[in-house]
Amino acid sequence: MDSSAWDERYSGTDLVWSATPNVWVEQIAAELPVGRALDLAGGEGRNALWLAGRGWQATVVDFSQVALDTAQALAEQHLCAGDGRVATVCADLQTYVPEPAAFELVLVVYLQVAAGARRAVLRAASEAVAPGGRLLVVAHDSTNLVAGFGGPQDPLVLYTAEDVAADLSGCGLEVERCESVLREVSTDQGPRTAVDALLLARRGLDADLTSP
16 A cells, blocks of 8 residues: 555544554563654554654654644643644655664554565664663564464564564674564454564663764
8 A cells, every 4th residue: 555545544533543552562662661662654653643642753654645634633632732742754665765763662663564564664663762762573473374363464564573683684783582472453343362573672881973
C-alpha cells in the first residue's frame, strides 16, 4: 500500500489501531529513563503518545499525513497543548534519514515490508540510536502465518528476530533480546494468540560514532 492508500484507511472516524501502546513497547520502555524517542512508521502515534505521557520527547515518522494529523490532534487532546512533547514528520522511510545518535529509544513496530526495504530502514534506524540508547523492533513473526493469529498473510513481508539481527550486523549495537514472543489478542470469538518477532539492541556508552 502506498501513502495515498494509507491516507484513505486512516481517514475514518475510528482509530485504525489501538489507542494504547504496543504491549512490548510498554513492557520495555516502562523500565527506561526518560529521553528522546523516535517512532518510525508510527501511524496515529499510539506509542509516541504513551511515551510523551510519561515525559518523553517523542517524534512520529510516517508517510500518511492523515495518520500524523490524528496523532497531533490526540496529543493536543490528552497532553498539554503546545508543549511540544510529540512532533510529527511526514516522510517515506525508504528515503528518510533520522538525526544521527540523537534518540535514547528508537521504535520500529510492525513495519511489514520486503527484506531489502526492511534492511535499509533498520540500518538507518540504528544510526539514530544515541550512546546508551536502545532500538526496539517488533514485527509479525514469520511463524505467525501458520502458528498465530492475524497480521499480514504474505510471507514476503514477515520476518523473524534473527532476520533483524542479521540486518543490523555491523551497526555497532549489542543485542539484548532476540526472540519470538506470544501476544494475546481479544476477538469476538474469544482470546487468540499471535506470534511476534522482538529484537532489543543497545548502543554502548563508549561507542565510536565516527567509525563508518
